[in-house]
Amino acid sequence: AQSVSQHNHHVILSEAASLELGCNYSYGGTVNLFWYVQYPGQHLQLLLKYFSGDPLVKGIKGFEAEFIKSKFSFNLRKPSVQWSDTAEYFCAVFVRDDKIIFGKGTRLHILP
């Protein structure tokens, strides 16, 4: 069955630390990949997306993600986090036009 796994449910980091959130999916076909972010009290927003081309995708607020097809992974990274990055992060995979699968989300808490 198709699924999206986010390995870390809760991550706590200090400001300026580097961040990597894991995302793996199980689907053998062509996929489009997304990371969404939900800041406290706000709606889900698109952080970045991958369709094709350069597997290293840059998004808003200094985030980037790398698509590694052989590993079925799309990990999210940021070299130096800020307190304002405290949020919940969702990895999502489009497997066909009307089906998108979300991971369970990772709560990121940045200590000031």
Place this chain on the structure above:
Amino acid sequence: ETGVTQTPRHLVMGMTNKKSLKCEQHLGHNAMYWYKQSAKKPLELMFVYSLEERVENNSVPSRFSPECPNSSLLNLHLHALQPEDSALYLCASSLGLSTGNTIYFGEGSWLTVV
């Protein structure tokens, strides 16, 4: 401000009540969605509408009944819900159903069934 507006933001209802969640998108999109977000579970896609026609129903119980009066409105009618239906219900829209289209979410409606 999001282009997708959901009302009410919070709703408490009894198991015998009938209530509705409303969603309006101001983005000129053709596709709209209802998602359910429960604690510790992935976002679940409930319904997909494209050009006012339902295209996906992911085995959702009949106590949830969607209605799409026009391409910018999507309602979710609730009747005889169970406590396990308590969750955040998210409405979303996209330009079309193509996988290349970004999905824009509303702020959600928190539903508590007592």
